[in-house]
Amino acid sequence: MAEKKEARIGVxxxxxxxxxxxxxxxEAVKEYARTLPNVVHADDYQYVCSTPGQTMITDAIKEHDLTGTVVAACSPRLHEPTFRMATKVGGLNPFRFEMANIREQNSWVHMHDREGATEKAKDAVRIAVAKASLLEDLIPKSVPVEHAAMVVGGGVAGMQAALDLGNAGIKTYLIERSPTIGGRMSQLDKTFPTLDCSQCILTPKMVDVGRNENIELMTYTEVAEVEGYIGNFEITLRKKARGVLTPDEAEARxxxxxxxxxxxxxxEVCPVIKGNEFEFEMAPRKAIYIYHPQVVPNLYTVDFNTCIKCGLCVxxxxxxxxxxxxxVDELIKVKVGTAILATGYDLFPIENKTEWGYKKYENVITGLEFERLICASGPTGGHLVRPSDGETPKKVAFVLCAGSRDNTGVGKPYCSxxxxxxxxxxxxxxxxxxxxAQPYLLYMDxxxxxxxYEEFYYRIQDEGAKFIRGRVANILEDPVTKNLHVFTEDTLLQRPIDLEVDMVVLASAVQPTTGADAVRKxxxxxxxxxxxxxxxxxxxxPCGTTTAGVFLAGVCQGPKDIPDTVAQAEGAASAASIPIHRGEVELEPYFAQCNEELCAGCGMCVNLCPYSALALVEKDGRKVMEVTEAKCKGCGTCGGFCPGGAIHMQHFTTPQIVAQIDAFLLGGEQ
Amino acid sequence: MAMEKNYGNPSLEAKLKDRYYYSDDTNRDFTKEVEKIGRTIAHMCYQCGTCTGSCPSAPRSSYRIRLFMRRAVLGLEDEALTDPDLWLCTTCYSCTDRCPRDIAPTDVIMAMRNLAARRDIVPRNFLKTVQAIYTTGHGVPNNDVNRAARVKLGLEAEPPTTHGFPEYIEGIKAIIDHYGLKDRADKILSEGE
Known part of the structure; x- marks a missing residue:
């Protein structure tokens, strides 16, 4: 720690x-700052975060021999690092900087009270100066980063992220809970606007993932537990009992x-028949199964929920x-430096919008079911048929915004x-x-x-699709023909419409996939x-999260199409590879520290710590608390509790906080 | 404001009248008033058409609930309150059940009817209904056809309402008089003659 000298603060x-x-x-805030104790310099500028603004700080530190700096500006979220750097360039320890938020918490919310806002800004500056006067030099701690990453979710986002990481030379665990990778994209027939066959462009990627020597593909596996922090995540995986051995596993036995x-x-021999989830149960599978012929890995799975263990397959x-x-299920522990979540989406259960009759009327299907029915490798060999009678539909209504842009509570307020x-x-x-065939698209926008995309819209209109601007009010079924009557208003014609069609396709809203919430937590x-x-x-x-070292890719972060998903996946992979390639990360030095002379070894703090960062250890014949600095997040729970006052919270010390409170309560009269 | 034209021919003038919407046609207070009375977020309508699509009146009449919602959004007070279609809503609440923006279009209509009544714009049949309730306690009083049907079904000719207990009509009159509704109806009806 630098030798103590009288505080000299610049504002x-x-x-x-x-x-x-x-x-x-x-101007008034600046003049007020000049009157405060320890302030030897105060200035103002249009944009302090600009290069000239930062130069003002570095110059003032040298010119006035400052011991600390205060910037009264925006929230520290974006620019605290900026001004810490400027403070460092000026020759001070970067942690001798304090920020007063007079924008988000002041000017923006008190737009119509100039006088009150100015007084509040003075308070904020006074409080910041009080703390800045007591700030100490702190040295960030560097921790090594494990040269490995994890990607959770094996759809196109997870596959792309894993491929990028693997190709960048990083050992990557790709975790997929279902028996194969491929995700939603492998269920699609063609992709807009190019009309590429979805499987044709995806399968090579799936094979690449399977072959990449840096990717450890773990299908039928879920994340069970996550411990640790950026650079050193210790993750427990549950490898679900698959009932089938890979050649490697067999050899190990x-x-x-x-x-x-x-x-x-x-x-061939399995007697149990069940609906194939991949085909939305429109096709059967056995209790031992693969979803479709292109699965990766090409490995069968036993569904132990329905298997009767007759042994014929054996x-x-x-x-x-x-x-x-x-x-039986197996728990596996792996250590990684960073992780990418790519858990994707499910359809909103559109049967909850009862007025559209999904699951009530046979010929009302969802967009994803349409994909399987029109797909050559699907349950009907690519022949679109009505579920009620197997006839080919001629008139088909497509209901857009089915459950999207909906504020009723049954549905989703966002655009999917x-x-x-x-x-x-x-x-x-x-x-x-x-x-x-005659398609009708019932749309709002x-x-x-x-x-x-707009060119694609033009093309489809030119091909003969009819667009009716009206959100569908309700659908009724003709009980004899099983045809459907779609009711809405043609808002452009200003007339209500009773549209009789052979089939209805609901473009259902999307929502986070089941289990995404658990992974997120x-x-x-x-x-x-x-x-x-x-x-x-x-x-x-857009790829990062507030947890350092954890990144997002694809629809788990919000609805997006394939190009956007792949772009975000590449962005997330790039972001996740940075700490790994650097080899170490700096942790903010806000650790708790134990004053062993004062510590009575009661151990209360050990149980309170939400991050398991504290432990009791034997030192000089008695028990004292010890902090694992890399795990400590500086939350202050232990420091606030410690009955002996033995815990020192760096950057949030008791004297610093008391000085802030005093500065606030005493006003200008210190 | 709309351009004045003079062709000296009323039907031609009606046909060729200025149909522009001008920004000063909007009365913002009207939107606020409708929301206050209707207790619903009328200005949030995005004109999807679910309301008209759900409306049992729409396929049988010129009534378009969506147009009234549009007038609420834009504050087109005169256009909304002077359109006779305002009175074709049966208040079945189908539109309110299905509105994806969670607005209650039915309550917008009710609010507009309130505001129209303040300006004495009410169809004669509604006013006559007020008079019928005032004198008989019923909007649709009993008649000979009904009485015969009731007797055939084994019921009393008069139902156990103010028809069966005419002494309670005084109470109903008191309620209507409290709000001055009967006098109002009488006045508007007499002015229209």
Missing amino acids: FVCHCGTNIAGSIDV GIVGGGCNGCGDCV EACGEKKAIDLEM RFCCMYSLKHAHQIIEKIPG IRSFGKM LFGVSCSQDGWMLEAHPKLN
């Missing part, structure tokens, strides 16, 4: 253009040349001995962002495949905002009001 008041100066008398080779002999498998019906475009694509597909990531995972900053840090 810099920012105008922030008119953001602050518009409702606070900056001494079965030479055995293990599952994906031949499918087991399926017999059929024969010498490969790949099936173990007594397998890709339904307009896939409904346009669906319209194209039925025109292409069914001669004489067509949101075709991406590259080549394990990693300490917040969610926004709408339930999606919360990014660190909506514009300037």
Whole structure:
């Protein structure tokens, strides 16, 4: 610690253009600051965060031999690092800087009370000066970063992120809870606006993931527990009992040349039939199954919820001995430096909007069910048929904003962002495949905002799709023909419409996938009001989270189409690789410290610590508390509690906080 | 403001009248007043058409609830209050059940009817209903066809309402007089003659 000398504080008041100066008398605040104890210099500037503004700080530190700096400006969230750097450049320890927030907590909320806002700004500056006078030099602690990363979720976002990390030379664990990677994109038939076959462009990526030597693909596996912090996450994974051994696992059990080779002999003999989730239960599967022929890894799975353990599959498998019906879940611990969450989405349960009759009327289906029905590898071989009678529908209504942009509480207030475009694509597909087909798109707005999207809208309209501007009020079924009557208003014609169609496709809203919330909480990531995972900053840090070392990719952060998902995945992979490539990360030095002379070894703090950072250790024949600095987040729980006052909270010491309180309560009269 | 034209021919003038919307056609206080009386966020309507699509009146009449919502958003007071369609809502609340913005269009209509009544704009049949309630206690009083039907069904000819207990009509009159509704109805009806 630097030798003690009398505090000499410099105060810099920012105008922030008119953001602050518009409702606070900056000049008066500056003049007031000059009257405060320990203040030897005060100045103001249009934008203190600009290069000239920062130079003012560095110059003043040298010129006035300052011991600490105070900037009265915005919230510390964005610019605290900026001004710490300026303080450091000026020759001081960067932690000898204190920020007074006179924008978010003052000028913006007291826009119509200039006098009151100015007085409040003076208070804030006085309090900051009181603390700055007592600040100490602090040295951030560096911790090494594990040269490995984890990606949770094996859809296109997770696959892309894992490929980027793997190709950057980082050992990457790709965790997928279902038996195969591929996610939602592998269920799609074609992708807008290019009309690429979804499987054709995805399968090579899936194979690449399986082959990449840096990627450890762990399917049918879930995250059970997360401990640690950036650089050193210790993650416990639950490898669910799959009932089937890979060739490597078989070899480890001494079965030479055995293990599952994906031949499918087991399926032939399995007597249990169940709906295939991948096909939305429109096709059957057995109790031992793969979702579809392109799965990665090409490995069967036993559904132990329905398996009757008859053993026929074990017999059929024969010498490969790949099936173990007594397998149990296994817990595996891995250590990684950073993690990316890419947990994706589910459809909103649109049957909750009872007026549209999903699950009540057979010929009302969702957009994802349409994808499977129109897909050549789907349950009908690509022939779109009515579930009620297997007939080919000619007139099909596409209901947009089905549950999106809905503030009733049953539905989602946000725009699900890709339904307009896939409904346009669906319209194209039925025109292409069914001669004489007539698609109707019932819409509120067509949101075709991406590259080549508006052009796609033009093309589909040109192909003959009819657009009716009206949100669907309700749907009724003709009990005899099973045709559907779609009711709405053609708002442009100003007439109510009774539209009789053969089939209705609901472009259902999307929501975070089941279990995403649990994963989010394990990693300490917040969610926004709408339930999606919360990014660190909506514009300037869209891949990061408020938990250092944890990043987001794809729809788990909010609805987005494939191009945006892949772009965010690459961004998240890049961000997640930075700490790993640097090899170490600096932790803010706000650790608790134990004064061992005062510590009575009572251990109360050990149980209170939410981060398991404290422990009792034996020193000189008695028990004292010890802090694992890398785990400590500086929350202050222990320091506030300690009955002996033995815990010192760096940067938030008792004298510093008392000085702030005094400065506030005593006003200017110190 | 709308341009004045003079063709000296009323039907031609009606046909060729200025149909522009001018920003000063908007009365912002009207939107606020409708929201205050209707206790609903009328200004949040995004014109999706769910209301008209749900409306049992729309396929049978020129009534378009969505247009009234638009007038509420824009504060088009005169256009809303002088449109006779305002009185074609049956208040079934289907639009309110389904509105994705969680607005109560039915209550917007009720608020507009209140405001129209303040300006003495009420259809004659509604006013005559007031008079009927005042004198009989019923908006649709019993009649001979009904009486015969009731007797055929084994019921008393007169229902156990003010028809069966005419002494209670005085109470109903007191309530209507308290609000001056009958005098108001009489006055408007007589002015219209």
